[in-house]
Amino acid sequence: xxxxxxxxxxFVKDLRVEWRHRETLASMCIFGLLVVFLFNFAFEPAGEExxxxxxxxxxxxxxxxxxxxxxxxxAAERENAGLEGMRLAPVDPGAIYLGKMxxxxxFMGIAxxxxxxxxxxxxxxxxxxxxxxxxxxxxxxxxxxxxVGTTFGAVAANTRMREVMLPVLQFxxxxxxxxxxxxGTTGALKGDPVSDYAGWIKLAAGYSAIFVVxxxxxxxxxxxx
Amino acid sequence: xxxxxxxxxxALELRDVSKQFGDFQALSGVCLRVEPGDSIxxxxxxxxxxxxxxxxxxxxxxxxxxxxxxxxxxxHANPTVAKAAIGFVSHATFLxxxxxxxxxxxxxxKLFGLTKSPERVAGVLDIFHLQERAETPVRELSRGYQQxxxxxxxxxxAPQFLLLDEPFTGLDAASTESLQDLMRSLQGQGKGLxxxxxxxxxxxxxxxxxxxxEGGKVRYxxxxxxxxxxxxxxxxxxxxxxxxxxxxxxxxxISLAVGETYGRND
Numbered sequence: 001x002x003x004x005x006x007x008x009x010x011f012v013k014d015l016r017v018e019w020r021h022r023e024t025l026a027s028m029c030i031f032g033l034l035v036v037f038l039f040n041f042a043f044e045p046a047g048e049e050x051x052x053x054x055x056x057x058x059x060x061x062x063x064x065x066x067x068x069x070x071x072x073x074x075a076a077e078r079e080n081a082g083l084e085g086m087r088l089a090p091v092d093p094g095a096i097y098l099g100k101m102x103x104x105x106x107f108m109g110i111a112x113x114x115x116x117x118x119x120x121x122x123x124x125x126x127x128x129x130x131x132x133x134x135x136x137x138x139x140x141x142x143x144x145x146x147x148v149g150t151t152f153g154a155v156a157a158n159t160r161m162r163e164v165m166l167p168v169l170q171f172x173x174x175x176x177x178x179x180x181x182x183x184g185t186t187g188a189l190k191g192d193p194v195s196d197y198a199g200w201i202k203l204a205a206g207y208s209a210i211f212v213v214x215x216x217x218x219x220x221x222x223x224x225x
Numbered sequence: 226x227x228x229x230x231x232x233x234x235x236a237l238e239l240r241d242v243s244k245q246f247g248d249f250q251a252l253s254g255v256c257l258r259v260e261p262g263d264s265i266x267x268x269x270x271x272x273x274x275x276x277x278x279x280x281x282x283x284x285x286x287x288x289x290x291x292x293x294x295x296x297x298x299x300x301h302a303n304p305t306v307a308k309a310a311i312g313f314v315s316h317a318t319f320l321x322x323x324x325x326x327x328x329x330x331x332x333x334x335k336l337f338g339l340t341k342s343p344e345r346v347a348g349v350l351d352i353f354h355l356q357e358r359a360e361t362p363v364r365e366l367s368r369g370y371q372q373x374x375x376x377x378x379x380x381x382x383a384p385q386f387l388l389l390d391e392p393f394t395g396l397d398a399a400s401t402e403s404l405q406d407l408m409r410s411l412q413g414q415g416k417g418l419x420x421x422x423x424x425x426x427x428x429x430x431x432x433x434x435x436x437x438x439e440g441g442k443v444r445y446x447x448x449x450x451x452x453x454x455x456x457x458x459x460x461x462x463x464x465x466x467x468x469x470x471x472x473x474x475x476x477x478x479i480s481l482a483v484g485e486t487y488g489r490n491d
Contacts, residue, residue: 002338009335013321020323020362076321084285085319085378089336090305225286 003095010086010099015106017076024072025107032065032115040122050125055185058119059141059178065111066145067167070153073104078157087223097219101150101212108142130188137184137197140204144177147211154222180204235296235310236260237282237386237417242291244277244441251277252288253441259419261385264412266432266449267421273438275421276316279388282419283313309337312379314389318371319378322364326355326374329363330381337382345381353377353407369400376407386417393427405430425454 018024039057043049077083086096120127127134149170156166180200187197237259244252252274259265259282267275280286281293284300284307293300293307300307320329327346334342350359353373358366363374372392379387389408393401408431412418422428435452437445445452 005335005338009332013324013332016328017321017323079322080320081315081317082319082321084315084317085333086336087285088283088308088311088313088319089333090308090338091336225280 003092006091006095007099007102010096011102011106014073014076014100014103018103018107024069024076025110027072028065028069028107028111029114031068032061032111033118035061035064036115036119036122050123051186051190054119054123054125055182055189058115058185059181061115062108062112062142062145062181063171063174063178065115066108066149067170069104069107069111070146070149070170071156071163071166073100073107073150074153074157074162083154083157083223093220093223094216096223097150097154097215100154101146101215104150104153105143105146108146112138112142127189130191133188133194133197133201134185137181137188137201137204140201140208141177141181141184144204144208144211145174145181147208147215148174148177151211151215151219151222154219176207177204180207234261235385236294237307237311238294239278239282239288240292240294242278242281242288242293244274244281244286245289251441252281254291255438255441255443257282257436257443257446259386259417261417262412262415263434264418264432265420265434265436266425266428267419267436267438268423268425268428269421269438270423272440274441275423275438276390277441278438279313279315279390279419279421282386283311283388284308285313309382310385312382312384312387314372314375314379314387314392316390316394318363318375320363320371320374323362325360325362326350326366326370326377327359329374330378333378333381339382349377349381352380352410354403368395369397369403372396372400372404376404380411384416386419387411389418389420391422392420393422393424401427 036057039053039060043053074083083096087093116127119125149166152166152170152173156162156169159165180203184197184200184204187194187200239255239257242252242255242257243250255274255278257278267278269275277286281288284293284304287301295307295310298306321332324332327350330346330349331342334346339345350356353376355370355373355377358370358374363371366374372395376389376392379389392404396404405427408418408420412431418431420428420432429449432449435445435447435449436443437452
């Protein structure tokens, strides 16, 4: 119960801090929109071409928005050694991880909704027919991405070139999630039978479970000086 | 026959603690025992190891060698018990600038598992004279008030030991005196207090015991009134002037890196 209380306190604290300065979410959304906007000029896809390009485009936007978000999330902690303040308390380091991860997941979710909405307008594409399976695919892939991003965000926060280190550390590990995301999104948006792309959703779900548990168990060593 | 020997108060202890950062030896074979009610001035020049010692005591840093004990048990084997007994005020405030003083304290209360957190927060806001600033975002507070909030945060969970790393830095005379009064009051409540400073006079106003550090080693540990002050100050000045002479650039001029030849504050 106490662990849940700590997780919830950290989650609420991150939301409150973000509500007051709105830097993280704004930059994530703007960056994601910029990617979608520029691709619209570069490719101008129509018809079947959209189904070929949109999944990759979406996951490029999500990936880079995520990097911005994870860096900003720990920049706020670095300002006055907030993470050290949490470490001084008798709390499970894994609870600190889960609180930060849930906040990052929340912010990623909002940024993704904004990007998807903008994509549907700019590319004149409706996500409604495939919304259920598309949302499920995106959820599990985002969960896995945020699980990894939160851990590597904490690792990179203590390095000198943190803005560069985070994607360098994180992207190789996140490749399976990106592949699952693109393939699962393609299958959902095309309206393929679920059995054709269910394997990708299961991969994303399994990846997420593994990395959430691993990160929870190992976060103590990530935080250690 | 049952013994009626009272249980010894839980002490915080460093046993032969060394701490290394790469090639730099920040602490070397430090032995220190602190009991509730002790008030210790941790004195030394820049680079002596004061901050490192406090960080090791607070559990933020692990020693490279030796042990940190609380009530006889290794703090890293069971950090929960030790952390509940320690409050730490550092160079960093551990506060979130966008949150108000009250919100920061309530957040800390939840981390420390305080069941009556709102009441406790109201209490420390009162003790540290922060009621009028309670709803102000921390980034809008002056340095002196931020330091009070930081101290309130360290005190919130009623720790047995308070570790204070140069708490007077950046404060004016009035704020310094006010903070000293607060510390005397905490000491009067039986808290173990370790205060680090390179300003001896500020610390002497509060502490009864002096631990002098130089080059990561304890040079003196005893009553402050019996301390060989002249020798300690001379040692501190020569270490600082040695550091400043090595830090001068070839073209002359004044280096800001006094006492920081290894690139660390302490």
